[in-house]
Amino acid sequence: MGKRSEPQRITLDGRILVVVTPEEHEHLQASRRQLGAMQAQRRTLATQVERLRSLLTEVAELIEHMPHPPECTRDEIPAGPSPCQVCRLSDALGKPAD
């Protein structure tokens, strides 16, 4: 349905009605069903994102309290790469390690 023409209107019992063909009506119904399915999918994804955010916050908090091994160089070279797994996990989560 590429062309967009003004739909035909009729007046019935004093009310203005828009006339659509059965095919157009079926197309509108299909679009409505598709939109409903997409909205349900969007709600599911939003819930999953919220759960993941909360899980990541929890993991970041746990990592923040993990001890760094003696070979950790973060204190000497804060911006440099560290072989420490705790620093690497913390960097991956976007929070600087203490």
Ligand SMILES: [Zn+2]
């Ligand atoms: Zn470290």
